[in-house]
Amino acid sequence: MSEVMDPPHAVAATTPPIVEIRGVYKRFSRSLDFAAKLARRLGVTVREDVVHAVDGVDLSIRRGEVVGLVGESGCGKSTLGRMVAGIMPPTEGSILSHGRDLRSLSGVEARRTKLRTQMIFQDPYASLNPRLKVEDIVGEAPLVHGLVRREDFAGYVDEQFRRAGLDPGLKKRYPHQFSGGQRQRIGIARALAVQPEFLVCDEAVAALDVSIQAQILNLFMKLRQELDLTYLFISHDLGVVEHLSDRVVIMYLGRVVEEAPAEDVFRSANHPYTQALLSEVPRIDTRKRAFAGVKGEIPSPLAPPSGCHFHPRCPHAMERCRIERPALREIAPGRRSACHLNDAA
Amino acid sequence: MSLPAVAAPGGPTLEVRNLRTHFFTRAGVVKAVDDVSFTVERGKVMGLVGESGSGKTVTGFSIIGLVDPPGRITGGQVLFQGTDLASLSEAEMRNLRGNRIAMIFQDPMMTLNPVLRIDTQMIETVQAHARVSREEARQRARDALGQVGIPSPDERLRAYPHQFSGGMRQRVAIAIALLHKPELIIADEPTTALDVTIQGQILAEAQKLCAQFGTALIWITHDLSVVAGLADDIAVMYAGKVVESGEVGAVLDAPLHPYTAGLIGSVPSRNRRGAPLSQIPGMTPSLLNLPAGCAFRARCPRAESRCAEPPPFAEYLPGRHARCIHPYIEEAVRA
Numbered sequence A: 001m002s003e004v005m006d007p008p009h010a011v012a013a014t015t016p017p018i019v020e021i022r023g024v025y026k027r028f029s030r031s032l033d034f035a036a037k038l039a040r041r042l043g044v045t046v047r048e049d050v051v052h053a054v055d056g057v058d059l060s061i062r063r064g065e066v067v068g069l070v071g072e073s074g075c076g077k078s079t080l081g082r083m084v085a086g087i088m089p090p091t092e093g094s095i096l097s098h099g100r101d102l103r104s105l106s107g108v109e110a111r112r113t114k115l116r117t118q119m120i121f122q123d124p125y126a127s128l129n130p131r132l133k134v135e136d137i138v139g140e141a142p143l144v145h146g147l148v149r150r151e152d153f154a155g156y157v158d159e160q161f162r163r164a165g166l167d168p169g170l171k172k173r174y175p176h177q178f179s180g181g182q183r184q185r186i187g188i189a190r191a192l193a194v195q196p197e198f199l200v201c202d203e204a205v206a207a208l209d210v211s212i213q214a215q216i217l218n219l220f221m222k223l224r225q226e227l228d229l230t231y232l233f234i235s236h237d238l239g240v241v242e243h244l245s246d247r248v249v250i251m252y253l254g255r256v257v258e259e260a261p262a263e264d265v266f267r268s269a270n271h272p273y274t275q276a277l278l279s280e281v282p283r284i285d286t287r288k289r290a291f292a293g294v295k296g297e298i299p300s301p302l303a304p305p306s307g308c309h310f311h312p313r314c315p316h317a318m319e320r321c322r323i324e325r326p327a328l329r330e331i332a333p334g335r336r337s338a339c340h341l342n343d344a345a
Numbered sequence B: 001m002s003l004p005a006v007a008a009p010g011g012p013t014l015e016v017r018n019l020r021t022h023f024f025t026r027a028g029v030v031k032a033v034d035d036v037s038f039t040v041e042r043g044k045v046m047g048l049v050g051e052s053g054s055g056k057t058v059t060g061f062s063i064i065g066l067v068d069p070p071g072r073i074t075g076g077q078v079l080f081q082g083t084d085l086a087s088l089s090e091a092e093m094r095n096l097r098g099n100r101i102a103m104i105f106q107d108p109m110m111t112l113n114p115v116l117r118i119d120t121q122m123i124e125t126v127q128a129h130a131r132v133s134r135e136e137a138r139q140r141a142r143d144a145l146g147q148v149g150i151p152s153p154d155e156r157l158r159a160y161p162h163q164f165s166g167g168m169r170q171r172v173a174i175a176i177a178l179l180h181k182p183e184l185i186i187a188d189e190p191t192t193a194l195d196v197t198i199q200g201q202i203l204a205e206a207q208k209l210c211a212q213f214g215t216a217l218i219w220i221t222h223d224l225s226v227v228a229g230l231a232d233d234i235a236v237m238y239a240g241k242v243v244e245s246g247e248v249g250a251v252l253d254a255p256l257h258p259y260t261a262g263l264i265g266s267v268p269s270r271n272r273r274g275a276p277l278s279q280i281p282g283m284t285p286s287l288l289n290l291p292a293g294c295a296f297r298a299r300c301p302r303a304e305s306r307c308a309e310p311p312p313f314a315e316y317l318p319g320r321h322a323r324c325i326h327p328y329i330e331e332a333v334r335a
């Protein structure tokens, strides 16, 4: 019996947002080591390194939508994901869940909101407690929060395991006895076990072979249809993002540079960075090719370039690009891009 | 403490013969690697792909001698330039690791110490195998970070691993592996956390090493398009065994083994956007009590009664092996 699923449907623009990110910044300053502190006390000016991980992001995600988030390694995707999941507060700006600022919530409400948003972490090694049996990793939160009764615990855990493609017979083991991809699926089972409404998937399927990846992605799509789940899907795999997302957001060095319906991005990217990214995608039909190094200097979030962050690598860079930050502006209905070239037209 | 040069020049850098690594757990014996054989020539890249949990990482660990109890190599041989690595002492093995054979771990924190600054770790690594001044060592570390596309290497050297993004940590681990231009690199999912541009940079560096220094590479990955673009040969693992091997283009164009075919069919770009992805039916078998015969049997569209016998790993076409009694030969010949 094969179910027929609709292709990603456009979620009506009128659907209220489940999450809104408003003017969000996240800066990390490197804590000074002892020598530097001493030097500073002696009156020496010591430069403190500040990483501008997320540099003014606005974004809203509607209920039932799948938003793909892509961008260079280190551009702030995980940091943004953590803030959206309420695990990390922004330095500046606010994050709203169902219209309410996460910071204004307290007690039971804060906990409930947190539970409704689950994150699947990028690193399957660091995100599982090594001292817990995997059945407890998956089943503890549902038990504590009353989603399952003690007498139903075993059956519930088995179901979560099976759903994530894991053999329930392995549930008494500890994380180190699993392979990378098996650990990733434990993380997925844990996130789904608390019946969330919003999932932040940070490279959730990167550690999986393509067949199991297909199984998990099909599960995500099915849950979306059945439970109206919403996803922020962070991934470097543009094939996966294209397959799954309604809308794609592209980040570069802490900023959103383009945002558009998935088909539009993959058919005709607007921003030069997006274009560069798409041209590098390896294809399974290409054999023994010569890979190319990055052209131009890779900028650092410690000292981001002035104006448009992409200008040192942009083939179209103009004088203005070095001075003025391009605003993220609407270039067509539902499409935004941050590039000065759009002014010329 | 150099290796006796047994092998004739031009011999393969690595030969793995019938390797078996089992974990003796309380619940039973996990046959994580169970009869794995392959060869990697000098300057060549072998892509190692396969089911999650099929034994790719354990194969890598077995080659460099890092299998911890309750795991144990229970059979087979690992020949590095003709020398059986089992014959080396612990000290000789340690010297070999990091110097002539390097592994880039799936978990970068296996390479990185969380409480030490990156510069401390990298300088230590340089000085462990090369007699150079601290300043020279720092310079090499700096260059290595630049090579893997880490901007502001000077400032970044002073950071701790937790201050790096996932992909940056991975790149530092790659930089450390490249430091000594080893003769063999085993890279375990080295670019999964990287975007395609940085990935391209790393792959370009890898190709340079192969071409200039004759480094042999084992590239473990789930990304078939990376294997397609980078590797010369491919080996596909399922449930602890290599089920198919051969020249990469030939295998990807017309796989012999039904598991390989299923795997290739699941790649999103081979599916209509938004439609359910084709997936291999059924679930990965537990390695604890594999049924006799072909381990893929319960999930295979071509299974027949003969599959209850263990299929041999046979050469069906020149240079192309498969562990299947009913492979897609006509399709492969036609391709």
Ligand SMILES: Nc1ncnc2c1ncn2[C@@H]1O[C@H](COP(=O)(O)OP(=O)(O)OP(=O)(O)O)[C@@H](O)[C@H]1O
Residues within 6 Å of the ligand: A028, A029, A051, A052, A053, A071, A072, A073, A074, A075, A076, A077, A078, A079, A080, A122, A301, B162, B163, B164, B165, B166, B167, B168, B193, B194, B195
């Ligand atoms: N705890 C921290 N302390 C200091 N800097 C940090 C910390 N966490 C992240 N950063 C820095 O913030 C920037 C963004 O990191 P983030 O993990 O969000 O990137 P990412 O886009 O997820 O990258 P990747 O694709 O490699 O996972 C990086 O430059 C990183 O070094």
Ligand SMILES: Nc1ncnc2c1ncn2[C@@H]1O[C@H](COP(=O)(O)OP(=O)(O)OP(=O)(O)O)[C@@H](O)[C@H]1O
Residues within 6 Å of the ligand: A176, A177, A178, A179, A180, A181, A182, A207, A209, B023, B025, B030, B032, B051, B052, B053, B054, B055, B056, B057, B058, B059, B070, B071, B106, B287
């Ligand atoms: N310490 C251990 N004790 C028991 N079983 C183990 C142990 N380490 C690994 N295994 C098992 O050995 C098998 C092979 O693991 P391995 O890590 O090599 O898989 P892999 O092919 O690298 O998978 P992935 O692609 O998910 O990383 C797995 O089924 C795993 O559960």
Ligand code: SF4
Residues within 6 Å of the ligand: A271, A272, A273, A308, A309, A310, A311, A312, A314, A315, A316, A317, A318, A321, A326, A338, A339, A340, A341
């Ligand atoms: S603003 Fe200028 S530098 Fe930036 S992407 Fe556009 S053309 Fe390139």
Ligand code: SF4
Residues within 6 Å of the ligand: B257, B258, B259, B294, B295, B296, B297, B298, B300, B301, B302, B303, B304, B307, B311, B323, B324, B325, B326, B327
């Ligand atoms: S041996 Fe039989 S069951 Fe196994 S892969 Fe071949 S046809 Fe399928």
Ligand SMILES: [Mg+2]
Residues within 6 Å of the ligand: A077, A078, A079, A122, A202, B165, B166, B167
């Ligand atoms: Mg990340």
Ligand SMILES: [Mg+2]
Residues within 6 Å of the ligand: A179, A180, A181, B056, B057, B058, B106, B188
């Ligand atoms: Mg592995």
